Amino acid sequence: MKVTLKVFRFNGERDYLPHYDTIEMEIDEKKDVVLDVLNRIKWEHDGSFTYRRSCRHGICGSCAIKVNGRSTLACKERMEDMVALFGTELVLEPVSKKRAIKDMVVDKSDFWERYERVKPWLEAEIDEHPTMENIIPPEEAEKLEESDYCIQCGCCYYACPVIEVNENYLGPAAFEKAFRFTADVRDHAKRERLEIVDRLGEGVWDCVKCFECAEACPKHIDPIGKITKLHNEIFKEGVARSNVATRHAVGFKHSIKKHGILDEGHLVAYSEGFGVLKHLPEAFEMWKKGKIVMPWEMPKSKKLDEIKKLVEIASTVRF
Ligand code: SF4
Ligand code: SF4
Ligand code: FES
Numbered sequence: 240m241k242v243t244l245k246v247f248r249f250n251g252e253r254d255y256l257p258h259y260d261t262i263e264m265e266i267d268e269k270k271d272v273v274l275d276v277l278n279r280i281k282w283e284h285d286g287s288f289t290y291r292r293s294c295r296h297g298i299c300g301s302c303a304i305k306v307n308g309r310s311t312l313a314c315k316e317r318m319e320d321m322v323a324l325f326g327t328e329l330v331l332e333p334v335s336k337k338r339a340i341k342d343m344v345v346d347k348s349d350f351w352e353r354y355e356r357v358k359p360w361l362e363a364e365i366d367e368h369p370t371m372e373n374i375i376p377p378e379e380a381e382k383l384e385e386s387d388y389c390i391q392c393g394c395c396y397y398a399c400p401v402i403e404v405n406e407n408y409l410g411p412a413a414f415e416k417a418f419r420f421t422a423d424v425r426d427h428a429k430r431e432r433l434e435i436v437d438r439l440g441e442g443v444w445d446c447v448k449c450f451e452c453a454e455a456c457p458k459h460i461d462p463i464g465k466i467t468k469l470h471n472e473i474f475k476e477g478v479a480r481s482n483v484a485t486r487h488a489v490g491f492k493h494s495i496k497k498h499g500i501l502d503e504g505h506l507v508a509y510s511e512g513f514g515v516l517k518h519l520p521e522a523f524e525m526w527k528k529g530k531i532v533m534p535w536e537m538p539k540s541k542k543l544d545e546i547k548k549l550v551e552i553a554s555t556v557r558f
Contacts, residue, residue: 240268242322246280246288247332251340259330260285266318273313273321274302277331277343290343297457300390303397304343305332310394310455334397350393353409357417357435362428379424386419386465388458395452395462407441411452411462414443418465421472433478436469443469444484474556486510496550499540504531 242264249257262284266276274292281288292302295314302313307325321329331343338345365373375383395411396402402410409417417436421429436442443466452462470488472478479485490509494502504522508515525531532538540546 240266240322240327242266242276242318242327242329244276244280245328245330246342247330247336247339248288248342249336249339250342257336257339268317268319268322271318273304273306273311273316273318273331276318277302277304277313289341298390300392303334303392303394303457305334306330308332310334310398310457312392312394312457315457334393338397345393345397347393349406350391350396350410350412354391354413354416356409356441357413357420358428358432359413359416359420361420361423361426362431363425364427373425375423375425382422382424383419384422384465385458385460386415386422389415389419389460390458392457394455394457395460398451398455400449400451401445401447405440405445408445409436409441411446411466414446414469415460415462415465418469421469429472430476430478433469433473433476437473437478437480439482439484443473444482471556483510483514486512492550492554496547497539498537499543499546500538502534502537505534505537 244262244264245259246262247257248260262280264276264279274295277288277290277292281290290302290304290313292314293299294301297312297315300312304311304313306316306321307330309324311321333339333343333345335345338347338349340346363373389412391412393412395415399408399411401408414436417432420426421432437444439445446463446466448463450463453464456462473485474488487506487510490506491501493509494500494506503525507518507522511518522531526533
């Protein structure tokens with residue numbers, strides 16, 4: 240099969256702007272993975288073409304790129320699947336164009352700096368010269384879920400829209416790792432780590448729940464699922480500070496339990512406290528259009544008793 244590749248080219252030492260090379264190539268779509276195509280661009284078309292790869296088995300995390308805007312682990316992604324998804328014209332780009340150093344290679348320093356802030360290691364009192372391994376029991380290992388499979392490829396991080404607008408946000412890979420160690424019974428820094436991810440502006444409360452990280456993860460780790468678990472742990476361990484985000488979570492539950500439906504007006508007032516005053520002009524417009532009601536006019540669901548029971552069953556933590 241013949242494919243047409245548009246390949247992102249940029250040399251940070253020389254170029255002001257990137258350009259794209261167009262390359263036509265015969266591929267064996269049944270056998271080739273995206274990394275085979277990258278290799279052939281270098282070996283057969285331009286020896287200066289630059290990309291990262293090491294293990295070729297989906298475990299080192301170095302070969303992440305984007306194909307037609309979709310985050311991909313080049314050594315794992317089959318060309319057959321790419322062609323089925325996008326057709327025979329494929330655009331190969333680095334995971335983050337603004338961080339490109341040379342062609343597919345990006346500067347990952349901000350990724351590592353934020354990753355390190357959650358203490359991505361086991362904190363435990365261990366004998367300097369242990370005579371046996373410090374093994375986690377199998378039933379406890381299950382609680383880590385698949386979080387141990389993260390290969391730090393950064394696909395989730397570079398797909399996250401909050402990373403692009405908030406330079407303090409730790410990002411899905413760091414949260415995934417924070418979950419991995421807070422869920423480990425051998426770890427002694429659970430509370431400290433939860434305090435880090437609880438911070439407004441940096442932590443899990445700034446996630447906008449777009450699920451891009453789950454879509455992007457080549458190891459199917461579901462970082463947004465881990466973020467939700469960290470939300471719960473933050474409450475469970477009594478780490479939650481009273482702020483607009485935590486009050487929003489609490490107010491949401493109270494509203495559903497009280498009315499069986501969401502009282503939008505009360506939720507904003509509860510979450511923001513006196514800050515609600517700045518929303519008065521919009522609230523007035525919404526009230527005029529019947530989008531919010533006065534507290535004394537708030538209707539209740541006909542199935543309120545049933546909903547109350549469901550809220551009780553679904554509640555895993557006490558606020
Ligand atoms: S769900 Fe949250 S962490 Fe994941 S990509 Fe969206 S904003 Fe980022
Ligand atoms: S969570 Fe998935 S996408 Fe994110 S760094 Fe780990 S393996 Fe890569
Ligand atoms: S080369 Fe190691 S994950 Fe692809």
